[in-house]
Amino acid sequence: MLLNWQFLNSLSRIMINVPISFKSRFPENNIGRGHLLLFALLGVAAMIVDDSQPKPAAVKVNEIPPPVIEASGKFALVFQESRAATLRIEARFKGQKTTPTPIGIGSGFFVSEAGHVMTAYHVVESQRINNWPVEYVGITSSGEEYALKLIGFDAYVDLAMLKTDTQKPVPYLQLALDPPRPGQEIVTIGNSRGEYLEDRSGQVTRLGVGAPEATFADGTIELTASLGPGDSGGPVLNGNGRVIGVVSYISFNPKEMSSEESGFIPPFLLGRKLPRDFASYAVPLLKDGKIVEALFLGVARDIPVIGFSWAGFDYEPLRDKELDLGREPGTVIGNIANGGPAAVAGLRGIQSYPIFDSGRRVGTRIEADVIVAVDEEGTPNFHSLVEVLRRRNVGQEVKLTVQRGKETLRINLKLGARRLVFR
Numbered sequence: 501m502l503l504n505w506q507f508l509n510s511l512s513r514i515m516i517n518v519p520i521s522f523k524s525r526f527p528e529n530n531i532g533r534g535h536l537l538l539f540a541l542l543g544v545a546a547m548i549v550d551d552s553q554p555k556p557a558a559v560k561v562n563e564i565p566p567p568v569i570e571a572s573g574k575f576a577l578v579f580q581e582s583r584a585a586t587l588r589i590e591a592r593f594k595g596q597k598t599t600p601t602p603i604g605i606g607s608g609f610f611v612s613e614a615g616h617v618m619t620a621y622h623v624v625e626s627q628r629i630n631n632w633p634v635e636y637v638g639i640t641s642s643g644e645e646y647a648l649k650l651i652g653f654d655a656y657v658d659l660a661m662l663k664t665d666t667q668k669p670v671p672y673l674q675l676a677l678d679p680p681r682p683g684q685e686i687v688t689i690g691n692s693r694g695e696y697l698e699d700r701s702g703q704v705t706r707l708g709v710g711a712p713e714a715t716f717a718d719g720t721i722e723l724t725a726s727l728g729p730g731d732s733g734g735p736v737l738n739g740n741g742r743v744i745g746v747v748s749y750i751s752f753n754p755k756e757m758s759s760e761e762s763g764f765i766p767p768f769l770l771g772r773k774l775p776r777d778f779a780s781y782a783v784p785l786l787k788d789g790k791i792v793e794a795l796f797l798g799v800a801r802d803i804p805v806i807g808f809s810w811a812g813f814d815y816e817p818l819r820d821k822e823l824d825l826g827r828e829p830g831t832v833i834g835n836i837a838n839g840g841p842a843a844v845a846g847l848r849g850i851q852s853y854p855i856f857d858s859g860r861r862v863g864t865r866i867e868a869d870v871i872v873a874v875d876e877e878g879t880p881n882f883h884s885l886v887e888v889l890r891r892r893n894v895g896q897e898v899k900l901t902v903q904r905g906k907e908t909l910r911i912n913l914k915l916g917a918r919r920l921v922f923r
Contacts, residue, residue: 565726565750566778571699575687578741579699585610585671586689586697587638589623589648589733594633603629607690607697607734607747608638608648608662610672615646615664616796619733620748620783621653624660627923638664641697652795655803655918656890657783658717658748660733661795673735675787676742680704680721686738688723688747688782690731700725702780704744709781711749714887720781721745727780736782745782752778804894804915805922806871807840808833811850814881815870815903823866826903829880830872840921845913848904872908873901889915 571579591604606623610616617638624636636648646664653660664670680686684704689697702725710718723736727750736745785792794801811834815825825832836842836849850868854861871879875898879885892898894917902909 565728568693568698568726569701571687571701574739575685575701575737576699578737578739579687579689582609582673582735582737582741583641583689583697585673586735587617587619587640587646588691588697589619590637590639591624591626591634592637593629594635600637603634605691605730606732607730609689609735609743610670611661611675611743612672613669615666615670616651616672617648617662617664618735618743618746618785618795619660619662620746621655621658621660622748623733624648624650624662625653625655625919627919636662638662652798652800654791654795654799654801656717656801657719657791659746659783659791659795661798673737674742675785675789675792676738676740676744677787679784679786680707680738680744682706684738686723686725686736686744688725688727688731688734688736688780690727690734690747692728692730695730700727700731702726705779707784711781713883714890715883717748717781717783719784720748721784723780723782725780726778731780743785745784747780747782750778750780800919802894802917802919804889804892804896805841805918806847806889806900806913807837807842807916807921808847808849809835809837810882811868815868816880824905825866825868825870826872826905826908828870828872828878828903830870830903831879831882831885833869833871837921841913841916845900845911847900847902847911867905870903871900872903874898876901 570576587608587610589606589608590600590602591606592600592602604623604626606619608617608619608623611618626634628634636650638646638648640646646666648662648664651661651663682704685701686704687699687701689699691697692700702723704721705724706722709720709722711720721736721744725736727747731747732749734747735743736747738744811832813832814829815823815832816829817825817827833842833847833849836847848867848869850866853865853867855863855865871885873879874885874888874892877888879888892915894915897912897914900909900911900913902911
């Protein structure tokens with residue numbers, strides 16, 4: 501199993517991915533969406549990042565999380581008592597006749613005796629890989645397997661509710677009655693590092709943390725726990741054994757993350773060595789929270805998309821003079837999703853054509869539509885396009901400014917729901 505430790509802006513969702521050859525590279529709002537390659541997820545669940553916030557430069561790093569600190573004392577007991585209610589979630593190709601092989605691994609936990617399961621939405625978002633249908637299975641600490649069915653999700657905050665086919669009551673975890681506080685000790689349960697539903701302890705360092713990119717959830721809980729691929733969707737437990745959050749992503753540059761107490765370290769943490777070059781982030785949960793209630797009711801809150809796969813690079817006229825895709829910088833369209841808004845509107849994906857001279861190939865000509873604005877708001881790169889779209893709604897009509905060679909087109913388009921467009 502391959503752990504891909506490349507990160508953009510030092511952020512990464514943390515689900516284990518098995519290497520697979522993918523035809524399309526970066527589906528819009530979805531990195532090879534459906535493809536469980538969750539490094540720098542381009543447009544997965546997230547809240548809007550305030551445009552007034554300065555954006556950090558994109559930096560690729562190769563890092564690994566710090567060593568795991570196992571739970572001790574009261575938290576070792578919390579882990580032991582909670583483990584039976586947690587799940588290893590495996591993504592598998594549907595209808596495998598041989599021994600099932602996971603193509604992705606995450607974590608989750610029961611939240612009702614009837615078999616409701618919570619996890620991070622990006623763990624169970626993929627519906628197909630290379631046109632092969634994907635199914636999800638939850639495996640308990642005792643090895644019992646349950647088929648999982650998605651019944652509700654909120655893509656903006658990276659939460660999902662699933663239901664098992666259990667015919668008997670199952671052990672489950674209670675959600676917290678009160679929000680956590682900085683300095684509070686916690687323990688998480690997950691499946692990183694080739695382990696199986698094991699503990700990772702740490703502390704809460706900040707609350708209300710805002711991600712620097714629109715592709716990650718805002719308002720998260722920052723933790724010192726050393727998490728990694730396979731831990732996404734796992735529970736974050738307080739000393740009473742109640743769930744205060746769901747693991748979502750990690751960062752190797754926590755200083756770029758704003759928060760309610762930006763730059764503030766509680767007095768009782770002063771003098772302690774904190775892993776400031778690494779932090780984990782969880783989506784907060786409360787028993788009486790509106791999001792939890794909506795998920796139990798089966799509400800689906802999806803992200804609006806245009807319906808294309810990003811070509812993997814943005815067009816910059818001063819840099820990419822040989823491409824000649826127009827005068828303005830913008831997002832280069834890759835593959836178009838069949839039947840999606842982009843296809844209906846007649847957008848064109850990237851195409852390459854050989855150039856010959858006297859029967860000898862001397863080069864390649866690239867043609868592609870480039871989105872340079874949405875509703876007159878400039879989108880010079882993919883991430884700015886994602887941020888603009890997050891402020892719109894599914895079904896809303898927008899006006900795209902598109903460069904097609906030397907032409908500039910104004911195209912009206914109705915945004916679609918990502919899960920329906922990329923199914």
